[in-house]
Amino acid sequence: MMNLGPHADFIVAAYAVTIFVVAALVAWIVLDYSAQRRVLGDMEDRGLTRRSQRKAGR
Amino acid sequence: MPMIDLANPTRFLTVVNRTLPWLIAVTVILFAIGLFYAMNAPDDYQQGATVKIMFLHVPAAWLGMLGWGLMSVAALGTLVWRHPLADVAGKAAAPIGAAFTFICLVTGSLWGRPTWGTYWVWDARLTSMLVLLLLYFGVLALYWTAEEPSRGARAAAILSLVGAVNLPIIKFSVDWWNTLHQPASVFRMGGSKIDPALLTPLLIMTMAFTLLFATLHLAAMRNEILRRRVRSMRLMQARELHA
Numbered sequence: 001m002m003n004l005g006p007h008a009d010f011i012v013a014a015y016a017v018t019i020f021v022v023a024a025l026v027a028w029i030v031l032d033y034s035a036q037r038r039v040l041g042d043m044e045d046r047g048l049t050r051r052s053q054r055k056a057g058r
Numbered sequence: 059m060p061m062i063d064l065a066n067p068t069r070f071l072t073v074v075n076r077t078l079p080w081l082i083a084v085t086v087i088l089f090a091i092g093l094f095y096a097m098n099a100p101d102d103y104q105q106g107a108t109v110k111i112m113f114l115h116v117p118a119a120w121l122g123m124l125g126w127g128l129m130s131v132a133a134l135g136t137l138v139w140r141h142p143l144a145d146v147a148g149k150a151a152a153p154i155g156a157a158f159t160f161i162c163l164v165t166g167s168l169w170g171r172p173t174w175g176t177y178w179v180w181d182a183r184l185t186s187m188l189v190l191l192l193l194y195f196g197v198l199a200l201y202w203t204a205e206e207p208s209r210g211a212r213a214a215a216i217l218s219l220v221g222a223v224n225l226p227i228i229k230f231s232v233d234w235w236n237t238l239h240q241p242a243s244v245f246r247m248g249g250s251k252i253d254p255a256l257l258t259p260l261l262i263m264t265m266a267f268t269l270l271f272a273t274l275h276l277a278a279m280r281n282e283i284l285r286r287r288v289r290s291m292r293l294m295q296a297r298e299l300h301a
Contacts, residue, residue: 002097005107007172014111014165018118022270025157029277036284040291048291 065143067283074276081273088266095259102256104173111169113259116244117267118162122190123225124271125155129197130222133215143279145211146286148218149201150278154271156194163187174238182231183239186224193221207289 004011092113102109128151135144166184167177178184197214204210232241243251250257 003107004110005101007106007108010168010172011107011110014114014168017164017168018114018161021157021161025154025274028153029274029281032281033277033284036281036288039288040284043288043291043295048295050287050291050294 065141067143067146070143071280071283074280078273078276078280081269081276085266085269085273088262088269092259092262092266095262099259100255108169108172109256111165112256113263115162115165115169116260117264118158118165119187120264121267121271122155122159122162122187123228124268125151125158126190126193126218126221126225128275129155129218130225133218136211136215137219142286145208145215146279146282147275148215149211150275150282152194152197152201152214154274154278156191156198158267158271159187159191159194163191170238179238181237181239182235183228183237186228186231190221190224190228193217193224197221207286 096110096113099110099113101107129148132144132148132151135141136148163184166187170179171177197217200210200214200217202210204213229242231237232239244257244260252260
């Protein structure tokens, strides 16, 4: 077992805060990606396309 | 593929989709190596085991500043060339840079209490870093509250350029003023003052955090491009309904 000395609480707290913030950032980006993909998929299912896609389809 | 092709959002998305899995894999491997070295690094002769906080604090400080530097370059792209990807890059970097600046301030505070005897002092380095976090909040507020995204992007770009003045102040604050914070010890004239046993894990962790930043930034840029597509499709749909 690693010995973190008399200030172990500060070291553990620093690592815990970092892990929490990075995890929150990753979760936000992943959830945002799936949300945008879902909305785009719904719109395309309803037949909506972007202007550039329409031009390409001509 | 020529670099100029990346300026096209669709091609950019293709490249990001191909690159992200590799970036994630390399980032995870580097963190595993970095954390192994960090946890097995010897204690500092003065600070004891609290030196382990350095492996988080220093990379977070670097990325907080890198994020703003990136936003300043993107701001030039927004204001001068009006390139949409530049604005996407700036907007995507803001919350990530803010998060790392926050980590830097909190870990610095947790490191300061056992080594300096205080969580916080209003010295130039700490205060200028807090100003950076407040600037990030300002840019995020401009991006997130603007009714017209292009107007918000221009305002955020101007604030990004003005706020870039703070970067050299942060860097040189420890030389220009008498601060409790130590002077530069990693990147300095005459080489690093840190023992290799501590410098090696620090550099590996810095590379890991930098790759994490790049991964998150590319993923956030991809989200922003998709968000803009959704918005433009909704606008088009609304126009067609009213026509």
